[in-house]
Structure formats: C-alpha cells, structure tokens
Amino acid sequence: MYAPFFDRGYRNLPVEDAVRATRPLVDGAAVSLPPARRLSVVAALRRLGLASDADLRAAARDTWLGHAPAPWTVDRATAYDASHTVLHLTSWGERPDALPAGTVDYLRWWLPAWLEECAQEHDWDLLAGLLAADACLPTPALPADGWARLAGAQGADGAVPAGDVPPTGDRREVFDRVHHPTLVTAFAATVATSRALTALLPGAS
Structure with a gap:
C-alpha cells in the first residue's frame, strides 16, 4: 500500500x-x-x-505464467495470477518492454483463447484483467471484439458486473460486487487507450 x-x-x-x-x-x-x-x-x-x-x-x-505451462491447464485463479504477473513486470503498463520475450510469445499465442473463454462465460472481471494484460504487451492486440463484449456488459450507471446478471438490492452490497470489475475495466481501458494513442504518434513503431 x-x-x-x-x-x-x-x-x-x-x-x-x-x-x-x-x-x-x-x-x-x-x-x-x-x-x-x-x-x-x-x-x-x-x-x-x-x-x-x-x-x-x-x-x-x-509464477504459473513464468513456467509457461500447457495453456489448457489455466483456471480462473491462475489466469488472474497471470494477469497480475504481467502488471507487476511492466509496472502496470509503464514498462511493456520489461516482459521477457518468452512470456510475450506465450501470451500472444494463448491470450485470445482465454479472452474468448471469459467472454463466453460472462466473467467480465477476469476478461477486463486479461485485456489489461494484453494492453501491457510490447505490441498489444487490443482486440475489438473483447472490448465490445466488455462494454456491452456495462450498465447505464457505468458499473461492470462480475457475472452475467447485474446485482440488485442494498447499495452497499451492490458496490461490493461491482467495484472490482468496474475498477479493473477502467484501468484496462486507460492503459489500452494510452497504448492506442501512443501508436499514432510520429515515429512510433
């Protein structure tokens, strides 16, 4: 902290x-x-x-990602850890070139499949985390389909639910259930927008 x-x-x-x-x-x-x-x-x-x-x-x-395991062994916990491994290695997107080349190649191969799985399962929290990881790659894919599906899950108030059905009821309980996916989405969108705009600058590779 x-x-x-x-x-x-x-x-x-x-x-x-x-x-x-x-x-x-x-x-x-x-x-x-x-x-x-x-x-x-x-x-x-x-x-x-x-x-x-x-x-x-x-x-x-x-870490799990550091071992580059068989990609089908991923589960929710290891995918969450993998996204944070990327965030820590890149200083939350500030240093994309700090990612080891082998990790970059591994994620380029397998992130698309994991993103699709999260979207199909309506796991918006994890989808946002993996989109953040993508945005931290040296050359991010910034997949339009993944971002469109995440945006489609966002409520009129801007909140992003963790799962398929937006929570209702006591405001404090609703906040507890939506604050993390909403914050992760906001962070991922900020990094992705920054990377997309940076790519437009003169001399950007």
Missing part, C-alpha cells in the same frame, strides 16, 4: 525503516508466500528501491 504514495513523493520514514528491517524475510523461508503474492511484494520493494529488476524477474519465473 505504501509504494504508490512513495512514487508520488509522500514519505513516511518509520515505515521505510520497518520495510528495510524486514526485507530479508522476503528472500528467506521465514515468510511463506504463494509465487504470485511474492512477486507483488518484490514489485513493491522495487518501487521503494529495495529490490532490483533482476529480483523481479527471478520472482516472476516462479
């Missing part, structure tokens, strides 16, 4: 001292973390200047 504030110049020295003191735990066996979670921690440490790009790549190699 601290890294985004640090990026924008908001500092809390006691927090930074505590992070430095506990930094060795991330590398050792004292803290057991799933590979995708460990990657997110290393990514945050990198933003604080306490981990290197090499540390980030090493953590990414231990």
Whole structure:
C-alpha cells in the first residue's frame, strides 16, 4: 500500500525503516508466500528501491505464467495470477518492454483463447484483467471484439458486473460486487487507450 504514495513523493520514514528491517524475510523461508503474492511484494520493494529488476524477474519465473505451462491447464485463479504477473513486470503498463520475450510469445499465442473463454462465460472481471494484460504487451492486440463484449456488459450507471446478471438490492452490497470489475475495466481501458494513442504518434513503431 505504501509504494504508490512513495512514487508520488509522500514519505513516511518509520515505515521505510520497518520495510528495510524486514526485507530479508522476503528472500528467506521465514515468510511463506504463494509465487504470485511474492512477486507483488518484490514489485513493491522495487518501487521503494529495495529490490532490483533482476529480483523481479527471478520472482516472476516462479509464477504459473513464468513456467509457461500447457495453456489448457489455466483456471480462473491462475489466469488472474497471470494477469497480475504481467502488471507487476511492466509496472502496470509503464514498462511493456520489461516482459521477457518468452512470456510475450506465450501470451500472444494463448491470450485470445482465454479472452474468448471469459467472454463466453460472462466473467467480465477476469476478461477486463486479461485485456489489461494484453494492453501491457510490447505490441498489444487490443482486440475489438473483447472490448465490445466488455462494454456491452456495462450498465447505464457505468458499473461492470462480475457475472452475467447485474446485482440488485442494498447499495452497499451492490458496490461490493461491482467495484472490482468496474475498477479493473477502467484501468484496462486507460492503459489500452494510452497504448492506442501512443501508436499514432510520429515515429512510433
């Protein structure tokens, strides 16, 4: 949670001292973390200047996506982790060229199939996450069909449901069920729009 504030110049020295003191735990066996979670921690440490790009790549190699497994073994949890592996490696789309070439090739082959599966299942939350991952590739596909289907799921109020039927009832409960897919959609759309506009600039490859 601290890294985004640090990026924008908001500092809390006691927090930074505590992070430095506990930094060795991330590398050792004292803290057991799933590979995708460990990657997110290393990514945050990198933003604080306490981990290197090499540390980030090493953590990414231990993730599901880092192993480039048979693509039909994907499930919702591993697809979610894969999208976040891309986000962490690229600093949320800021550094698309930081993705390893092998990962880029793997995703170019298999992202289209996963996107289609999410659209067929009306899993708009995961579809938005995978569209965000696509937008972070060095040369994003920005698939018009996937974006059109996600836009079609959006309600008149701008909210994106997690599944097939928009929730109704208590406003707080509705918010709890739509805030994540809506935020992911907004983020993915922002990155995708930025990449599309950047490609139009003179000299863009």
